[in-house]
Amino acid sequence: MQSEQDVIKQVAPYSAHRIVPGGERFLKNCWYVAAWSNEIERKPFPTTLLNEPVVLFRQEDGTPVALEDRCPHRRVPLSAGTVTGDAIKCAYHGMTFNGKGSCIYAPAQEKIPAAANIKSYPVVERHTLVWIWMGDPALADEKAIPYDVVDTLDHPEWRHKGQRRHLKCSYRLLMDNLTDMLHLAYVHTSTIGNPAIEANANKMKLDRGDNFVRVERWMVDQPPPPGFVAAAGFTGNVDRWHVSNYRPPSYFRLDLGAAPAGTGAPEGKIDPSKALVRHNINCITPETETTCHYFWAESNRNWQRDPSITEKIYDVVLEAFEEDTEILELQQRTININPNAREVHLAVDAPGVQVRNILRRRIEEELAAESRPQSAST
Amino acid sequence: MQSEQDVIKQVAPYSAHRIVPGGERFLKNCWYVAAWSNEIERKPFPTTLLNEPVVLFRQEDGTPVALEDRCPHRRVPLSAGTVTGDAIKCAYHGMTFNGKGSCIYAPAQEKIPAAANIKSYPVVERHTLVWIWMGDPALADEKAIPYDVVDTLDHPEWRHKGQRRHLKCSYRLLMDNLTDMLHLAYVHTSTIGNPAIEANANKMKLDRGDNFVRVERWMVDQPPPPGFVAAAGFTGNVDRWHVSNYRPPSYFRLDLGAAPAGTGAPEGKIDPSKALVRHNINCITPETETTCHYFWAESNRNWQRDPSITEKIYDVVLEAFEEDTEILELQQRTININPNAREVHLAVDAPGVQVRNILRRRIEEELAAESRPQSAST
């Protein structure tokens, strides 16, 4: 565990991200969640991702595709049109594009104009989610999907329930929120927080690398928070864990749970028939500079003991996210009034600051790569 | 008729108009429709034309006048005031202006300040419409009204029904729409379009001059579209014509109709007691860069055979314009996201491109004339 002083030292060199409406640069060469798998059907699904209009639909074999949602002919959104076969047809004049963005039909002429193609985004479907690559398609690599964040969404021993939320705040504010455990003691006192949170807030094990942050916290032999009691029926004190795993750009798997105190959980002895073992899975995709799409789910290993645990935990966490939404949207409104107002960091912000630093470095690297000459041959 | 290749050649040198919110230049030295005649009464009628606030009202003899809708004293809209005699009185302090924009009463003082005049716009009332000249009043010439577009609105042999619409799109998008026949085959399949449209889309006779475009198309011995059957009761195939007449800045008279196939229509033998003979009359006035006022009417020669034909045709076309409105407003929203996204032209766009070119040239000429020194004496 780190001392308060160690943590403050980490915070010191940090300077705040500017969250200014308009003009923000997003990380592009990475996978974002475009939708839950069950949201994408044969009919066009319009969305805005990183300020770009995108339309998704399934081809005849069920494969999802994603295209620029703008016909190059007269700039009508293709999502207003219809899917025919593996292609989408513009509602205005029938220009038709296949899943690669190639025009396959131009009305009232034989020759298809060479320029009549649109951007096609690499898309893959994994673990109940549809993933999209917003940057250079040549760099899209399925191995870059943050599998370990989401792989219990369709694991046979786990059961999940999730949701799409639309938040009127920068994805960065939600990232801060998800890295931060302290606010549970203030915002979520009726659901997932209690005073034990603050007392233990700096007792953390913080690991970090170029592309991850891991924060492990234990609250040993403490009363369980109300939501844990409601979902899992604890009757006495618990050993509670809260492990936050960050993957860039904006993924968080929170390993959360509690076991009856003194049954060996801190040493790794966890019996899912008595403990509560959860993954809180979080995927955030910027919509604009000040709005985001939020895909989250609760996944647990306890449903075999009682199938209603999934619903109960989901309901508790949904209530907590609704509390967060209110705070985050107020925060964004206050930032909009004066985007340059300063920010002060606390010791407990160390994990969040690490997360911000990783994202910033990744964006800076991407910008540097773009400005580099394309060929370096001599 | 032109070949596809001829048409593509015309399109080639075209570069797209930028339709960017804010800062667009409109053609000013021309007549626009300010209102339908029956909309203007004694009480003030406020409107915004080419981004300028305008108030219209009728003088005691019934003559309509149009003034800047802003009192020069404290900048309250005059339309909030009252018309007294031939003048309008500001609601705030009683400053009163005659139809020429001259202040005729300044409260609580004898002398009327020399600067207390407002802009008065030349206005004439012709063919059930009130026309306004937004540019230099010295250049206003009634002969420049596009009479041939609108003169069947009050012709004894014709009967019309029209409407004012407000569209949340650039007037340019509606102009494209009105020049274009192809979209009938996609947007209006239940009303005025059918597959015959696309099959014949490039069989057009395109004439153009400095200030007009005329596109004539014939669909010979084809099934009539649903709306034609509903209005005129065709039972067999028809010879259908679609002639689009453009006058700058934004006027279109579409000569539309059909006669039983083989009765000589293409050779000019048209019997209104058996054929359907329509003018679809379109007058568009920019409100702002991204909104417009749309005055349209259906006028026909067939009402003597059956007075309900006017209503029936109006209802069919109204339904079609509601379909167009949906597409056009989506188009504007997509353009707003990225006004610089490219446009690709098709062969069938040749008439629309000609229309855009004429308007662009007229605007460029007007800008050039403004930047020229006022006197050229040596």
Add this chain to the structure above:
Amino acid sequence: MQSEQDVIKQVAPYSAHRIVPGGERFLKNCWYVAAWSNEIERKPFPTTLLNEPVVLFRQEDGTPVALEDRCPHRRVPLSAGTVTGDAIKCAYHGMTFNGKGSCIYAPAQEKIPAAANIKSYPVVERHTLVWIWMGDPALADEKAIPYDVVDTLDHPEWRHKGQRRHLKCSYRLLMDNLTDMLHLAYVHTSTIGNPAIEANANKMKLDRGDNFVRVERWMVDQPPPPGFVAAAGFTGNVDRWHVSNYRPPSYFRLDLGAAPAGTGAPEGKIDPSKALVRHNINCITPETETTCHYFWAESNRNWQRDPSITEKIYDVVLEAFEEDTEILELQQRTININPNAREVHLAVDAPGVQVRNILRRRIEEELAAESRPQSAST
């Protein structure tokens, strides 16, 4: 009294204030009304003053305090939090600030970060109003409160009824309106105006100094306006007075009233048991460049004769202010269309022009003082 010519000469050198959305400079080193006393309780009261987010609340002893409404930690508005003791606690992470803006609690650490303070605004409570100093706290001086404008709000011989209004117009437009008597003859004909107003509009005694304007007008032996009859039951002609007292930045006490004609009012003989003796008290605080908070009250000495007079006068004036609100918001909308459109002044605008000049000079002096080097020692 001044001649029309004298007044026009005063107006001549005046050039209009630009009322442009965004970027306007407000006078800062002065007292503004933040709220009515009874609006501020223990629970946080959020407001926006001069584009700054402010939260007010009462300490345990009842003293009101005002703080920057933005936690320096994560920029959440403190008004979303809770007041505990004499301090306010942030809803997000519990950062707590006392009434001086000093952080007294930082969660999960012992040391309070030195930078974790927020702006605290000098606040005093006087005459039923809570006053706030938006500029340099070192310059805040209670003597600068415009006591003479508001001191009948809690004077034992007077009784008042007031209101907070939110107007969608610049505070400057409301200031023009309050300096101006002429509009009563146009906007308020059913309440507090009548034709006598205009006939007497230039019969004014105008006094001014560096920090006040006083305009005295008398309408002798004239019919009373409808609202005066309704409130005070006049049956014959009256001698009516209308004295406007301006104090910068945006305070107006209108001394208004009437006595039965010929009973000596113009010579100072006023008997409150027969006359109507009113203060119309007006305090305006800019919210943004184009919106303002308006605190007004009617205060009268006649309630002892008939307690319902206070209600009656309030109702009449409320109706008048609702008429004004409509005009002022139309005025702002028209100014927004073209903020640079010219303004023409009339002779009757002389008092309003003086008011504008004083405010402009005060703002210019404040700007000059800010750009001056802090020390001038040699």
